[in-house]
Amino acid sequence: MHGVVQYIQSYLDSNQTPGAAGNFFWATVYILLVFVGLSLAVIAMNWLERKILAHMQVRLGPMRVGPHGLLQPIADALKLLLKEDIIPAEADKTVFWVAPFIVVLAAFTVFVVVPFGPTHAITDMNIGILFMLGVSSLSVLGIVTAGWASNSHYPLIGALRSSAQMVSYEVAMGLAVVSVILMTSLNEASTGTLSMIGIVEAQQAQAQWFIFKFFPLGLIGFFIFAVAMVAETNRAPFDLPEAESELTAGFHTEYSGFRWSLFFLAEYSAMIAVSSIAVTLWLGGWLRPFPNALQGPTWDLVFSLIPGLTFLFLAGMTFYSTVRMPKHPLFRIQTMGLAGFGAFLALVGLILFIPGVRIRVQDIFWFSAKVAGFMYLYIWYRGTFPRYRFDQLMKVGWKVLLPTGLALLILTAVVAMRTELLAEIRGAWRP
Amino acid sequence: MNPAAVPANPPVATAFFFYLLAAVMIIGGILVITRKNAVHSAMALITTLLAQAALYLMLYAPFVAGVQIILYAGGIMVLFLFVIMLISIERTQRERQFNKQWLVGIAAAAALGGLFIAVYTTTTSGRTLFPEGRLTYPEGDNTQRVAALLFDRATGTYMFAFEIASLLLLVAIIGAVVMAKKRI
Numbered sequence: 001m002h003g004v005v006q007y008i009q010s011y012l013d014s015n016q017t018p019g020a021a022g023n024f025f026w027a028t029v030y031i032l033l034v035f036v037g038l039s040l041a042v043i044a045m046n047w048l049e050r051k052i053l054a055h056m057q058v059r060l061g062p063m064r065v066g067p068h069g070l071l072q073p074i075a076d077a078l079k080l081l082l083k084e085d086i087i088p089a090e091a092d093k094t095v096f097w098v099a100p101f102i103v104v105l106a107a108f109t110v111f112v113v114v115p116f117g118p119t120h121a122i123t124d125m126n127i128g129i130l131f132m133l134g135v136s137s138l139s140v141l142g143i144v145t146a147g148w149a150s151n152s153h154y155p156l157i158g159a160l161r162s163s164a165q166m167v168s169y170e171v172a173m174g175l176a177v178v179s180v181i182l183m184t185s186l187n188e189a190s191t192g193t194l195s196m197i198g199i200v201e202a203q204q205a206q207a208q209w210f211i212f213k214f215f216p217l218g219l220i221g222f223f224i225f226a227v228a229m230v231a232e233t234n235r236a237p238f239d240l241p242e243a244e245s246e247l248t249a250g251f252h253t254e255y256s257g258f259r260w261s262l263f264f265l266a267e268y269s270a271m272i273a274v275s276s277i278a279v280t281l282w283l284g285g286w287l288r289p290f291p292n293a294l295q296g297p298t299w300d301l302v303f304s305l306i307p308g309l310t311f312l313f314l315a316g317m318t319f320y321s322t323v324r325m326p327k328h329p330l331f332r333i334q335t336m337g338l339a340g341f342g343a344f345l346a347l348v349g350l351i352l353f354i355p356g357v358r359i360r361v362q363d364i365f366w367f368s369a370k371v372a373g374f375m376y377l378y379i380w381y382r383g384t385f386p387r388y389r390f391d392q393l394m395k396v397g398w399k400v401l402l403p404t405g406l407a408l409l410i411l412t413a414v415v416a417m418r419t420e421l422l423a424e425i426r427g428a429w430r431p
Numbered sequence: 432m433n434p435a436a437v438p439a440n441p442p443v444a445t446a447f448f449f450y451l452l453a454a455v456m457i458i459g460g461i462l463v464i465t466r467k468n469a470v471h472s473a474m475a476l477i478t479t480l481l482a483q484a485a486l487y488l489m490l491y492a493p494f495v496a497g498v499q500i501i502l503y504a505g506g507i508m509v510l511f512l513f514v515i516m517l518i519s520i521e522r523t524q525r526e527r528q529f530n531k532q533w534l535v536g537i538a539a540a541a542a543l544g545g546l547f548i549a550v551y552t553t554t555t556s557g558r559t560l561f562p563e564g565r566l567t568y569p570e571g572d573n574t575q576r577v578a579a580l581l582f583d584r585a586t587g588t589y590m591f592a593f594e595i596a597s598l599l600l601l602v603a604i605i606g607a608v609v610m611a612k613k614r615i
Contacts, residue, residue, distance in 0.1 A: 092468075092470070094471075095470065095471070095474065098474075125493060126493050126494070126572065126573055126574055127493045127494055127496070127497040127573075127574060130494070130497035130498070130501065130574075131493075131497055131500075133501060134497050134500035134501040134504075134505055135500065137500075137501060137505035137506070137509075138500070138504060138505055140505070140509055141477060141504070141505075141508065141509060141512070144509065144512050144513070144516065145470070145474065145512070147516075148470060148512070148516045149470075156516065159516070160513070160516070163509055163512070163513050164513075166509075167506070167509055167510070170505075170506075191575050192575075193574075193575075194574050
């Protein structure tokens with residue numbers, strides 16, 4: 001028993017990612033953890049999106065399946081799995097069959113390099129950010145082939161729109177990313193890095209998140225990326241490929257059942273993936289907020305307590321809802337279920353207070369919290385912005401974001417060069 | 432003991448992976464030229480290009496592999512598919528193919544094969560064109576080394592060639608715009 005504990009302890013105390021250590025077993029465990037966590041996040045996102053959108057439109061949203069509709073995503077998943085899988089008679093069967101898998105593979109593979117913490121990544125690649133952009137750009141292949149293989153008009157138009165849109169916004173996105181990579185090279189050795197962990201460590205070393213670097217240049221780069229990433233994931237207000245008023249459902253009109261749910265899964269995990277790129281590049285990845293203004297051991301302790309307190313707060317909210325449930329006997333099981341869910345959240349919160357857990361989990365918490373902020377933004381956009389017209393979309397991409405990105409890149413290079421020369425004259429790098 | 436660090440980077444670049452990827456590439460390449468449906472050909476080509484990217488990874492060149500995925504699989508092939516999708520596939524499949532160039536093809540393949548055999552067989556003096564042993568570059572700083580070769584003040588010897596190549600691409604883009612637009 002003691003040996004097992006020691007064995008697990010040795011993994012927890014390892015200061016390497018499993019990929020860097022070359023440990024096959026530990027890497028598999030990490031991959032499974034990321035996969036399960038991602039699926040849970042997609043389920044939670046499904047419920048939250050409906051609830052938040054409903055509340056923005058002064059509706060209640062799902063209320064019937066489980067207390068406050070908490071079991072609705074599970075009911076939906078079951079329904080999708082049981083539905084008949086229809087393949088149109090005129091469709092290209094092989095391509096129709098392969099397309100959803102291309103999209104899902106592209107959306108999940110990028111998580112190999114996402115850094116949830118200094119050691120909490122499956123692996124750290126020398127080309128991390130390049131790998132993420134490259135593999136996530138493969139998902140457009142799946143969308144295009146899905147639209148073509150359906151052999152129907154709406155999917156084809158949706159696929160054409162989607163490929164044009166994704167190729168256009170990738171350019172602006174790339175320029176914003178390159179400006180960040182220039183910022184990582186401001187150190188003694190003046191070598192930059194493409195590695196995701198390296199980018200966050202550069203922000204730590206420079207004691208500044210890159211969104212505040214060379215104000216307002218970092219902010220502009222972040223803004224370009226934040227717009228381009230919404231277009232890249234085909235979400236409102238850039239959801240022209242699946243504009244339901246014009247194209248019924250765009251490229252996945254002919255898909256049903258399990259295959260459709262694969263597209264759904266891929267869309268949401270792609271959203272999480274691009275949000276984690278934004279968090280890693282501009283918002284300091286796993287670093288906690290206010291590292292400069294509120295530093296010192298006391299503040300470190302306070303910030304390490306926040307994860308547990310967040311879960312306790314959620315548990316408190318759940319108990320409040322439990323008390324407000326209708327007192328009718330028909331609602332007894334639902335009330336008990338909600339109380340059980342609250343107790344579970346409270347238990348997680350209490351576990352997060354244990355010092356050993358607290359220290360190892362806080363970086364994952366901060367990363368996830370920042371990504372969750374982006375997820376909320378996605379829902380907020382969908383609830384508030386009207387959809388772009390296609391020519392407006394192209395105009396924003398090519399005539400606004402691209403020139404701004406080019407100017408930003410040149411300006412960042414000039415300012416970075418100036419900083420470097422000043423450091424050379426001064427003979428030392430100041431943080 | 433720290434088991435998380437014990438197996439010190441077991442080599443991934445084994446012969447098994449090389450033959451696997453090479454087989455995928457060759458099968459993909461054959462499918463590209465034998466399929467009548469252009470979209471199927473394009474998808475086989477994508478498979479080939481991805482396997483090629485994996486081969487670059489095996490050669491400890493992650494940067495080249497990443498660029499290969501972004502440019503070829505993610506960029507150029509999307510444009511290919513974009514164009515192919517607008518062609519009526521039913522009609523093209525009925526058309527008789529008129530590229531009967533078996534003789535030229537066989538001659539070219541035989542010449543290339545002969546060249547390969549000549550390169551790989553040892554000469555009479557026992558020398559081969561390839562040195563024994565493998566190059567083991569550190570994978571960790573491949574990108575930085577490529578950058579140093581291109582841009583470094585001391586070691587950057589390929590800067591001029593790099594810029595000239597990009598100028599060539601710019602000329603091609605401008606040419607395409609001039610040819611496509613009737614009135615500029």
